[in-house]
Amino acid sequence: MAQLWMIMICFLAERVKTSTCMDFTEQCDRPDNKEEVKAIQGEALYWPCPNLECSKEADHSQIYWYKNISGRIQEITTEKSARVHHHGPVLYILPLTSDDTGLYITRWWTALNNTDCVEFETSLVVGEKFHTKKSEITDTVLIICPVCEEQLKNLSWYKDFHLIPNESKERLYLRNTSKKDEGMYTCLCTWEHDGRQYNTSGSIHLQIKEPTTSFTPTIVHPRNNSVEFIDLGSEVVLNCSAFFGINIKKQCFVIWLRNNTRLEGVDGYTIHNWDQEGTFHSILTINKVSEVDLHSEFQCKAINLMSLSHVIITLKSRESVLPLVVMFLCTFLIFLLAAGTTKWFAVDLALFFRGLCIIRTNNDDGKVYDAYVIYQKDNEDGKTENSVSHFINIVLPAVLENSCGFKLYIHGRDDLPGEDSMELIETRMKLSRRLIVVLTTGMSHGQEVTIPQGYDWQMGLYQVLVQQEMSMILIQLGDTKDYSHLPLAMQHLLQKTPPLKWNEKSHQATSPSSRFWKRVRYMMPIVPAQVCPNSSSAKYHCQEFCDTHC
Numbered sequence: 001m002a003q004l005w006m007i008m009i010c011f012l013a014e015r016v017k018t019s020t021c022m023d024f025t026e027q028c029d030r031p032d033n034k035e036e037v038k039a040i041q042g043e044a045l046y047w048p049c050p051n052l053e054c055s056k057e058a059d060h061s062q063i064y065w066y067k068n069i070s071g072r073i074q075e076i077t078t079e080k081s082a083r084v085h086h087h088g089p090v091l092y093i094l095p096l097t098s099d100d101t102g103l104y105i106t107r108w109w110t111a112l113n114n115t116d117c118v119e120f121e122t123s124l125v126v127g128e129k130f131h132t133k134k135s136e137i138t139d140t141v142l143i144i145c146p147v148c149e150e151q152l153k154n155l156s157w158y159k160d161f162h163l164i165p166n167e168s169k170e171r172l173y174l175r176n177t178s179k180k181d182e183g184m185y186t187c188l189c190t191w192e193h194d195g196r197q198y199n200t201s202g203s204i205h206l207q208i209k210e211p212t213t214s215f216t217p218t219i220v221h222p223r224n225n226s227v228e229f230i231d232l233g234s235e236v237v238l239n240c241s242a243f244f245g246i247n248i249k250k251q252c253f254v255i256w257l258r259n260n261t262r263l264e265g266v267d268g269y270t271i272h273n274w275d276q277e278g279t280f281h282s283i284l285t286i287n288k289v290s291e292v293d294l295h296s297e298f299q300c301k302a303i304n305l306m307s308l309s310h311v312i313i314t315l316k317s318r319e320s321v322l323p324l325v326v327m328f329l330c331t332f333l334i335f336l337l338a339a340g341t342t343k344w345f346a347v348d349l350a351l352f353f354r355g356l357c358i359i360r361t362n363n364d365d366g367k368v369y370d371a372y373v374i375y376q377k378d379n380e381d382g383k384t385e386n387s388v389s390h391f392i393n394i395v396l397p398a399v400l401e402n403s404c405g406f407k408l409y410i411h412g413r414d415d416l417p418g419e420d421s422m423e424l425i426e427t428r429m430k431l432s433r434r435l436i437v438v439l440t441t442g443m444s445h446g447q448e449v450t451i452p453q454g455y456d457w458q459m460g461l462y463q464v465l466v467q468q469e470m471s472m473i474l475i476q477l478g479d480t481k482d483y484s485h486l487p488l489a490m491q492h493l494l495q496k497t498p499p500l501k502w503n504e505k506s507h508q509a510t511s512p513s514s515r516f517w518k519r520v521r522y523m524m525p526i527v528p529a530q531v532c533p534n535s536s537s538a539k540y541h542c543q544e545f546c547d548t549h550c
Contacts, residue, residue, distance in 0.1 A: 029118045029119065031118075043198070044191075054089055066107065094193070100126050106119070145170045157186070158185070170187070181208060185203065217306075220242065222300075222313060226314075232289055235288065238283070251305050270287070370400075372432035387504065392410060398510060399512050411428075434471050434525065439475065461489045473500070474494065476501045
């Protein structure tokens with residue numbers, strides 16, 4: 001009985017001693033390095049002491065686990081029935097939840113001196129999945145399972161969730177790697193604790209990098225000393241692209257400067273960078289162009305570990321297009337005015353140049369008369385007959401013959417008695433350069449024209465339309481709008497060339513300078529036949545007439 005009490009006293013003393021050793025106010029040595037463990041929610045965690053010596057000396061020392069919860073240190077139990085507990089140097093969490101994320105502390109009390117301890121801090125992050133990216137360019141790639149260290153377990157490897165046969169070690173070697181070896185590699189370990197089996201997995205995303213080749217930076221766009229034309233006060237976007245090499249993503253920079261001052265973070269300027277297959281792009285946005293910008297040099301610099309290159313861009317204010325528009329409109333209006341004036345005064349200009357005798361050539365065509373005049377002689381009422389007679393016998397000769405020097409053949413005035421009428425018409429008409437046809441209102445009666453009075457009409461139309469040896473000048477007396485009574489050939493000519501209308505009531509009816517007579521003179525031959533006959537001895541008289549009359 002006495003021995004039993006001695007054992008109980010010793011046990012209580014040991015507990016008191018242990019309780020004293022677990023005083024958390026005691027300062028422990030703390031290594032500088034802090035580990036981080038990533039685990040997947042829903043799986044189990046087997047977490048040995050962060051220090052290998054700690055696990056080896058577990059039988060001869062005391063190890064305790066704590067969790068820092070919002071600055072409050074909570075000891076983790078050793079009861080195996082608890083979801084979170086530790087057994088010596090190993091912490092078990094069965095299974096993991098998101099609330100398990102936090103800072104865990106491992107205290108190792110050495111066996112030599114129970115007053116000294118070493119403290120390790122480890123951060124646990126619990127998530128739905130964890131993938132570690134890894135890039136390799138060597139022929140052989142080593143992948144180490146990130147979980148289940150120092151543990152008796154069954155381990156399997158998977159690539160893209162397909163089992164890799166005959167691989168059960170923590171280290172997986174991939175030889176002669178190529179692009180086809182890229183993918184997600186997962187190690188799954190199954191282990192037993194307290195008679196139950198648990199799973200823990202870790203994944204590594206393997207990427208095979210292509211060989212890289214670095215070059216001296218080359219700015220593809222823009223060209224050096226380029227000029228951008230902008231509007232003052234507007235937003236301007238400047239684009240700069242530089243090529244650094246093949247599969248180059250690190251240690252490459254494209255920066256913007258204004259007058260050798262960097263623009264990152266400067267108000268009013270925004271920079272956006274991105275890379276694409278070895279070409280780095282940088283866009284500088286000037287929110288509002290100022291006068292200072294117009295007098296500054298903007299530099300785009302491309303920099304890598306080998307060298308640097310740069311281009312200079314200047315801004316210039318775009319000139320207003322208003323002066324160009326005004327000049328264009330003025331030129332267009334002047335052109336229209338000149339074209340309209342030329343068209344309106346075409347006859348006057350032609351007669352003016354004739355008056356200057358620019359055209360001195362005398363048509364040696366054997367013609368005697370400048371024009372053959374035909375008109376309606378029969379079936380006229382008294383008023384119309386007087387009007388026609390006055391125009392044919394007085395006005396027409398007075399203007400064309402007396403004032404302008406043309407020689408006319410007027411049937412009924414210039415024919416000789418006893419001559420054959422038809423032969424006379426043919427002969428005189430062949431000797432004439434123009435055919436003047438005078439249309440009167442008396443023709444609207446629709447009475448048939450009889451021969452020989454109407455033979456000159458037939459012959460004239462034949463010479464104009466068939467032989468094409470002479471041109472026709474149509475003159476209308478009065479207001480005749482219906483020409484259906486005329487021969488079809490004459491109607492055809494009237495559709496092509498409207499007649500010139502003579503107004504006997506006009507105060508310029510007999511003036512050679514009136515618009516009507518100018519148009520008649522324009523359609524007449526250039527050089528009058530009676531002034532410039534077909535002989536070299538008359539050249540002096542031709543020139544003298546042109547200087548005074550034409």
